Amino acid sequence: MDPLVLGILLSITFSAFQGVTPQCCIETVRRFPLKLLAKVDKYHVQTSRGACDINALVLHVGHKKYCADPKQKKILRRLRNKNRRKNTPVV
Template sequence: MELKVAFVVVCLFALAITFTEAGIPKCCITTKRDIPVRVLQKVQRWTMQQSSGACDISALLLYVRDMRKPICAHPKVKRILISLRSRVKRNKQKAVY
């Protein structure tokens, strides 16, 4: 009887860890600086990984269209992304007028 109870408790803990954020965090281990512009143009969103949390390094996670996993980029790539976005917005505004 005790073995059945222990098994149920272990299964419940496994489910709780799987369905919550209590699992092992997914951190970037290395970062890339040289990312092609055409890849940067396909970025849908990005988030910052802070080195002060569970992860060891600061990184910029780039979520690219048609890619399953995010790209781990150096935080300085964010400036390039912002400048690309502002260029696209300016070009769209010029096309409207």
């Protein structure tokens, strides 16, 4: 088989499997800077019941993701308040 064809087939195979692999947090931080917390675009909760090993609060800031300890109620409260303020109409 031609090495070029083999290389193309391998790259297609690897790129196909890349979409299947979950992007899990492997560790979390307990303290999270408030300045960075104000810039969070979206967040979701990662649970250990699925493909991932630990529970985490995944915070998305731009193209980066940060893994926070989901037991930190202060972080969740601030995110919820931020979302409420964003969705409240200004009179």
